[in-house]
Amino acid sequence: MTVTFSSLLAQTVLCWKSFQALSSLDAIQLLLSVPSAESIRESSAFYTSNPHFAGQGWDQAKWTQEKWKNFGVHDTQVISYNTELPAPTDQQRLALIRDSEVLYEAPLTDSVGGFFPAFYSFVTNANITAPYIFANFGSDEDYDDLVENGVDLVGNIAVLKSADASSYLKTLGLGKSREVQIRNAQERGLAGVIMYPDPQNDNPITESNGYAPYPDGPARPAKMIERGGIGPLDSYKSGLTPKIPCIPISYADAIPILSALNGYGPLASDLGSRWHGGELAIHDVHYNVGPSPPGLILNLKTEAYLHPGQVHNVVGKIPGFLSDEVVILGNHRDAWGPGAGDPNSGSAALNEVVRSFGAAVRRGWKPYRTIIFASWDGEEIGQLGSFSWIQEHFKWLNVTVVAYLNVVVAGAGRNFHVKASPLLYKTALNAMTYVQSPNQTVVGQSVLDVWNNTGTGAIGTAGGGDAIRFQGLLCASTVDFGFSQGLEDSVFPYHSGLDDFNWMTKYGDPNWEYHLTSVRLWLAMAAHLSESLILDMHATDYAEALGKWINDLFKDQKGSEFCDPKALHDAVSRFAQVAQRFDRSAASLEVQRQGCSPHLRRAIDETNQAYIQLERAFYHESGLDSRPSFHHVLFEAAPWHTEKPALPGLRRSLESGNWTNAENWRDIIVSKVLKAANLLEGLDR
Known part of the structure; x- marks a missing residue:
């Protein structure tokens, strides 16, 4: 094992850093005392104020760079990479047609102000007209049920409930990624897919339970559309993404399409418990599965192309006594809409983390290990920003990265989630001993009780945001954490034009306390890793x-x-x-x-x-x-x-x-x- 001169020199000079103006313990206490709700609120207001999909973030990158420099992290750069970026045209279409008469045409938008309309990145472009069926969540079991009940699949368009990012569906074992849903449809011979978020995803916060939709209440807005990716650029170019057209719509768009199936084919309620629970019955949807009768068809047109462009990362560094051991903290800025929760609650939190470290540096502190902060662009379309940066610096990162600490959603609900490499289990758990949970209501509760019983057995397998690239390219140890929607929380307008600053201030995290807690956890993890003489890994x-x-x-x-x-x-x-x-x-x-x-x-x-x-x-x-x-x-x-x-x-x-x-x-x-x-x-x- 090679021992570098810089590490030996640093440890010799240190004699455990006794000469510093600010001790390690003092530094940690200072770090945790700096964050403020008002500062986080300011960052959130800026990041959500204009479109910033991948490649649209130059102004936000420059603003972030200046902020970090003002905070005291003077070695901060905007690093841009040439790439190809997907964007939809205005020619996309979804129309319900009977005998050449257009009964309904979906607007395919849920926002104003230049945000992209409904589309999935790296979608297959096509213009198809076909009958359709309702196929529940589009699982193998769902398709088996349809076939057993005499419903022909081949050549039809499938209308599916989305199953991504629903805490309620997870409790039922029904969660499924959109890419898997679309791929299942392709393998069963379906011609295309339409995906909508049924309010069933939000139980119990639904209209049928007496909750008004946002902005008048915490329930799902009828016009909300969940955009998203169906694979990264490298998979798309390798031909590994699904080949049938697909488009996301709102449940307001789904109502006329599904109600037109009323009376045609079996009822979902007769196909087994997995098919139960649809919440559009109050809108006269019976959930018949079809197929649609002769003459009743859908015209689905998807049109999105790759264009030359750039992604803009912001990377800042605080040099440590050790230059060959590095702790990296990161979040992505690009969003499908305003992005108040995903990802800019994490962006606002990262700014506050940088401000806190800057305050410690100004007091004379220098970290033992080098710390790097990264605000990535292009995560929503396959982590293009972090992918490009890791590729450029691969050899150096491969021998220096201690850990990558990621936050996508810092505060969009009260449910604490954490995903980590087993080497970082103790890092995550130790941070919880420094920081009080906003959910702590009983004096004397144990740390694990307060933090949603988050023992090592409750920590999810590693992943999340740009941690995916640090795992997949480098095999670096990673952790991703934050606060997201719990079962009793306001519906999180995930990947939509309604994930905006108003929603965050009214329902997501009105007091910014969950943002603040994520900041302090992030600081505690980073300080623990950067300051431990011997890495607290196991x-x-x-x-x-x-x-x-x-x-x-x-x-x-x-x-x-x-x-x-x-x-x-x-x-x-x-x-x-x-x-x-x-x-x-x-x-x-x-x-x-x-x-x-x-x-x-x-x-x-x-x-x-x-x-x-x-x-x-x-x-x-x-x-x-x-x-x-x-x-x-x-x-x-x-x-x-x-x-x-x-x-x-x-x-x-x-x-x-x-x-x-x-x-x-x-x-x-x-x-x-x-x-x-x-x-x-x-x-x-």
């Missing part, structure tokens, strides 16, 4: 997580008769034994930290480098089957609001019965786990 947490994932995957002996998991269990057992010894060794160095001997300094440096490189052991050059650019074998690209189980290559092979591929992925994972064990064992003392 290889045993990784071993325990791996064991749990494998046990869950093969529970009830599922698939084990075709793909023997013994080699996996053996590899994890060896890794666990090595990890325990290594963590004990790291803890013993912490006890000895008051000395400044060359041997101790070298041992500390080697230990930290091993923790940094441990995640890299899971890098697989060929990537995942469905996404070759994602190289981490344990995770996959998952947005902040979606939980995707670990071990994706092996899991999907087992689920599809592809035993040869399952054995291949089993062997790949075994080799990576043993590589991780060898990495630690080579340094085991």
